[in-house]
Amino acid sequence: MSKGTLYIVPTPIGNLNDITLRALDVLRSVDVIAAEDTRHSSVLLNHFGIQATLWAVHEHNERQKADQIVQRLLDGQTIALISDAGTPLISDPGYPLVNACRAAGAHVVALPGACAAITALSAAGLPTDRFLFCGFLPAKQQAREKALQALVGESATLIYYESPRRIIDTLEALIHIFGADRPVVIAREVTKQFETYLHGSAADVLAMVQADSNQQRGEMVLLVGGAPASDDATPxxxxxxxxxxxxxxxxxxxxxxxxxxxxxxxxxxxxxxxxxx
Structure with a gap:
């Protein structure tokens, strides 16, 4: 029997029209859809009239589910992996599963599609020739500052996902470590009705967020300009x-x-x- 295929399928990060035609074709044709949250994904599938067998595969069970999924792929089944929004594995579950599939020789195909980090970067007005995606910063202050300190001299644009309830603390830590003048952009609710971009110095953006409680809500991408070139070439x-x-x-x-x-x-x-x- 020929081997099946695991499809990595991005889903919209806000606007449902951002799903691709190819993604819809795959979701309609596979034997099983492995979803981070089956209830959440059912809303998307119902919107497009897709009836499918759903499995819950998330960060708490994907290592246990991996062997079962790999075996089904080797038996010839096709499976789509989706997260709640955006591209699976990018600050979302999926790495242990894809790694297990590669190790077992199962076929893996990734579809291009929505990703909040790349979407925000393309509109932020910061350099795009080099960037570093850093995921979420640690929640605790000491660990968060340590993570920022490790990149204080990095010249690439830095991209973080951040929780609205921690955004002020993170901006304050960023100012403390990187300085008040470092360029910062917050892309909030990207592709959604209340999409906004705040840009300026770290101090200016902090003041904007503090002054408007609406800017302390929703999904956020935090982008930080890279460290400026040092005249004395300090390592x-x-x-x-x-x-x-x-x-x-x-x-x-x-x-x-x-x-x-x-x-x-x-x-x-x-x-x-x-x-x-």
Whole structure:
């Protein structure tokens, strides 16, 4: 018997008309649809008149479900993997399943389609030649700041997903680590009725969010401009170390330690730290 196929099928992130014709064809033709939330996905399928067998495959059970799905694929069945919105595996379940399929030699086909990160990036007005998708930042303050510190010298545009209830805390942490002048864009409710883009310096965007409670609701993509090129060619790892040490030591002492370690100017490092404060 010929092997079946696992289709990775993106679904709309808001506007239902964003689904592709190919995605609809696949969803209508497969033997099973593996959905992150079957109740949520039923709304989409019903909208397009698709009747299908649904399996719940989510972050809590996908490792257990993987063997069963792989066996069905090897027996010749076709299965579509969908998440609640957007492209599966991109801050959504699916990696353990796809990895298991590849390891077993099962056929995997990915369809192009909706992705909030890429949609927001294309309209944000920040550089797109290099970008780093970072998913969700940690919920706890210390872990969140550590994650930001690790990228303080990164020159690529950074893309995060963020919860509306944490957006103010995240912007405050970003200002503390990256500086108040770092360019920031918040893309909120992308493709939906109340889609908005807030852009400006980190301090300006924080003020906008604080001033309007409506900007503290809905799905959010947070985009951060990359670190500017340093005139003294300070290595990114030196800036990362400086940011970490400055959490525990006075700025001048932290700058002196980093300068000695990397053979740099302590005064230049100290001034760069002041600009980010």
């Amino acid at each position: 990114p790892e030196a800036l990362q170390l400086l940011a970490r040490l400055s959490q525990e030591l006075p700025p001048k002492k932290a700058a002196k330690i980093v300068a000695e370690h990397y053979n740099l100017s302590a005064n230049t490092l100290y001034q760069s730290q002041l600009h980010r404060s």
